[in-house]
Amino acid sequence: MTVMSFQLPPDRRRRRGQLMLLVVFIALLAAVLASFAVGPLRLPPMEVLQALGVKLGLVDAAQVSARDVAVVWQLRIPRVLLGAIVGASLAMAGASLQGLFGNPLADPGIVGVSQGAALGAVAAIVLGAATVGGWVIPLAAFTGGAVAISITYLLARPGRGDGNATLLLVGIAMAAFCSALIGFFTYIASEAQLQSLVFWQLGSLASADWADVAAVVPLFAIGMVCLLRLATPLDMLALGERQAQHLGLDVARTRRRLVAFSALLVGAAVAFAGSVGFVGLIVPHVARLLVGPGHRWMLPLSGVLGALLIVVADTIARTLDPPSEIPLGLFSAALGAPFFLWLVMQRRSKGGV
Amino acid sequence: MNVLLTLRHVGVVRQQRAILAAVDLEFMAGTVTALVGPNGAGKSTLLGVACGDLQADTGEVLLHGKPLQAMQAGALARERAVMPQEHAVRFAFGVEEVVAMGRLPHPPEPAHDARQIEAALDAAELQPLRQREVQQLSGGESARTTFARVLAQATPVLFLDEPTAALDLRHQERTLRTVRGLADAGACVIVVLHDLNLAAGYADRIVLLEQGRVAADGPPADVLTESTLRRVYQQDVLVLQHPRRPVPLVVVV
Numbered sequence: 084m085t086v087m088s089f090q091l092p093p094d095r096r097r098r099r100g101q102l103m104l105l106v107v108f109i110a111l112l113a114a115v116l117a118s119f120a121v122g123p124l125r126l127p128p129m130e131v132l133q134a135l136g137v138k139l140g141l142v143d144a145a146q147v148s149a150r151d152v153a154v155v156w157q158l159r160i161p162r163v164l165l166g167a168i169v170g171a172s173l174a175m176a177g178a179s180l181q182g183l184f185g186n187p188l189a190d191p192g193i194v195g196v197s198q199g200a201a202l203g204a205v206a207a208i209v210l211g212a213a214t215v216g217g218w219v220i221p222l223a224a225f226t227g228g229a230v231a232i233s234i235t236y237l238l239a240r241p242g243r244g245d246g247n248a249t250l251l252l253v254g255i256a257m258a259a260f261c262s263a264l265i266g267f268f269t270y271i272a273s274e275a276q277l278q279s280l281v282f283w284q285l286g287s288l289a290s291a292d293w294a295d296v297a298a299v300v301p302l303f304a305i306g307m308v309c310l311l312r313l314a315t316p317l318d319m320l321a322l323g324e325r326q327a328q329h330l331g332l333d334v335a336r337t338r339r340r341l342v343a344f345s346a347l348l349v350g351a352a353v354a355f356a357g358s359v360g361f362v363g364l365i366v367p368h369v370a371r372l373l374v375g376p377g378h379r380w381m382l383p384l385s386g387v388l389g390a391l392l393i394v395v396a397d398t399i400a401r402t403l404d405p406p407s408e409i410p411l412g413l414f415s416a417a418l419g420a421p422f423f424l425w426l427v428m429q430r431r432s433k434g435g436v
Numbered sequence: 437m438n439v440l441l442t443l444r445h446v447g448v449v450r451q452q453r454a455i456l457a458a459v460d461l462e463f464m465a466g467t468v469t470a471l472v473g474p475n476g477a478g479k480s481t482l483l484g485v486a487c488g489d490l491q492a493d494t495g496e497v498l499l500h501g502k503p504l505q506a507m508q509a510g511a512l513a514r515e516r517a518v519m520p521q522e523h524a525v526r527f528a529f530g531v532e533e534v535v536a537m538g539r540l541p542h543p544p545e546p547a548h549d550a551r552q553i554e555a556a557l558d559a560a561e562l563q564p565l566r567q568r569e570v571q572q573l574s575g576g577e578s579a580r581t582t583f584a585r586v587l588a589q590a591t592p593v594l595f596l597d598e599p600t601a602a603l604d605l606r607h608q609e610r611t612l613r614t615v616r617g618l619a620d621a622g623a624c625v626i627v628v629l630h631d632l633n634l635a636a637g638y639a640d641r642i643v644l645l646e647q648g649r650v651a652a653d654g655p656p657a658d659v660l661t662e663s664t665l666r667r668v669y670q671q672d673v674l675v676l677q678h679p680r681r682p683v684p685l686v687v688v689v
Contacts, residue, residue: 185526318533319540320526321525322525323524329487329513330513330538331509331513331514331540332509333508334509371527375528375529376527376528377529
C-alpha cells in the first residue's frame with residue numbers, strides 16, 4: 084500500500100523528532116550503564132566496564148573478580164534488558180491503543196488488556212499448561228490480551244456514546260471481570276502455583292534471566308516493527324474512522340492489526356514482568372508533548388522513553404531499601420495514578436473528547 | 437454527457453422505515469448538484485450511500501460504471517473525496533498536517549503534493565492558521581480545514597455534507613465559488629445544502645428530497661418554485677428574481 088511509505092510534505096517535526104529520539108536514546112544508554120553499577124552490591128563504573136569486557140574477550144579475566152562478572156552478567160544485564168523491553172512494549176502499545184480508541188486515556192491497564200493478558204498467564208499456570216514449555220505463558224497472555232482489547236473495542240469504539248465515559252466504564256468492567264477470573268484461578272491454585280501467581284499481582288523484574296530475554300526479544304521485535312509500520316494509518320485514524328476510510332485506509336484491517344500487535348507487546352510484557360501499570364498512559368503523553376502527535380516520531384520516541392522510564396524506575400526500586408526491593412508495579416502505579424487523575428481533570432475542563 | 441456516478445433504484449431501510457426509496461440519479465462530470473430538502477428527508481443518507489459509507493439495502497451505486505462496493509478503499513479515495521459534517525480531530529495535529537493528509541491516497545510526489553497543499557490552504561484562507569493546532573480552532577475554522585483537506589485530495593468526484601454550515605457569510609460564498617471552480621474544471625460535485633439561495637446561486641442542478649424520494653430534480657429555476665417549496669417545506673415562501681444575478685431568490689414570508 085502506498086500509504087505506508089508516504090511522508091507528509093511539510094514535515095516540520097522531522098528535525099525535532101530526530102533530535103529528541105537521539106537525546107532520549109543517549110539518556111537510555113546512560114541509564115542502562117548506570118543501572119549495571121548500582122544495586123545491593125555497588126560497583127564502580129570501571130569495574131562494570133571491565134566485567135563487560137571480560138565476557139567480550141577484551142579484558143583478561145584474571146584482573147576482575149568472578150563475583151563482579153557474575154553479578155553484572157547474570158543478574159543485572161538480563162534484568163535491565165528485560166526492563167527496557169517491557170517499558171518500550173507497554174509504551175508503544177499504549178500509544179497505539181490511544182490512536183485506535185482516539186482517546187489519550189487509553190492505556191493497556193485501563194482498557195483491560197493487561198488484565199486480560201494476566202488472566203491468560205494465570206490460567207496457563209493454574210491449568211498446568213505452563214509445564215508444556217516456556218512459550219505457553221506468553222502465548223496465553225497474548226490471547227487473553229487480544230480478546231480483552233477486542234471486547235473493549237467493540238463496546239467503546241470511537242464515535243460510540245460519550246468517548247471518555249464509555250471507554251473508562253467498559254475498561255473498569257473488563258478489568259473487574261478479568262480480576263474475578265484471576266481470583267477464581269488463585270482460589271483453585273496449588274501451593275506451588277500460588278507462589279508464581281503472586282508475581283503477577285505485583286509486577287517485578289526480579290526473576291529476569293537470559294532465557295526470559297531470549298524469549299521476549301522476538302515477540303518485541305515483531306510487535307515493534309509492525310506497529311511502526313502503522314504510523315501513518317494511526318495518523319489517519321485521528322480524523323475519525325469514517326474520514327480515515329475516505330482517505331483510503333482499510334479501517335477494519337488496520338484495526339485488526341493494531342489489536343493484534345498491541346496485544347502481542349502487552350502479552351510479552353505481562354508474561355515476563357507481571358502487570359506494570361500506567362507506563363502506556365504516561366509515556367505517549369510525554370512523547371506527544373515533545374514531538375507532536377504525528378506517530379512517525381511519537382511512536383518510536385514512546386518506545387525509547389518507555390524503556391528509559393522502566394530502567395530508571397527499576398534501578399530506584401532496587402536501591403531505595405537494599406537488600407530488599409520495592410516491587411516495580413507499586414512504583415509505576417504510585418507515579419501513574421496521580422498523573423492519570425490530572426489528565427482526566429484537565430480533559431474535563433476542556434470539555435472532554 | 438459524461439456520467440461519473442449512477443444511483444440505480446437505491447433504497448435504505450432503518451427500523452422498518454424507508455429512509456430512501458427507489459432513488460434513481462445520475463451525476464455528470466463538470467456539474468455541481470445541490471441536495472436539498474427538509475430535516476430527515478434523507479439528504480445525508482443519500483450522500484452516505486453515494487460515497488460508499490453506507491450500503492444500500494436495495495439497488496446499487498456505480499462509479500465509472502463499476503459497483504462502488506466492489507472498490508478497494510485506496511482506489512476509491514483516488515476517485516472521490518468526502519467532507520463530512522463532523523470535523524473533530526483527536527490529538528493536537530496542526531492545520532497543515534491535517535490538510536496534507538488529503539494527499540495520502542496518492543503515490544507520493546513531493547513537489548506536486550506540496551503545490552496541492554498550498555493551493556488548498558489558499559482556497560480555504562488557512563495560510564495564517566497553518567501552524568495552529570486544529571483542536572484550538574473555532575467551528576468554522578475546523579470546517580475550512582476539513583474542506584482544504586478534501587481539496588488537497590484532488591479527486592474527480594466530491595461529496596460535501598453541509599460544507600457551509602458553520603461558516604460566516606464571506607467563507608460561505610468563497611467555499612461555493614471554489615466548488616463552482618472545481619466543477620468548471622471538470623469535477624463532479626454533490627453538495628448537501630440547507631441554504632436554498634446558496635444552492636440557487638452555485639448549483640447547475642438541484643435535487644429536492646422529500647421523505648426519502650426525489651420530489652423535484654432540475655435547474656434551480658425549475659425546482660425552486662413557490663408551490664413546490666410550500667408543499668415540501670410546509671412553509672410559506674416567496675420566490676423572487678435575484679436583483680443582480682439571473683438566479684431565483686427564496687425569501688421566507
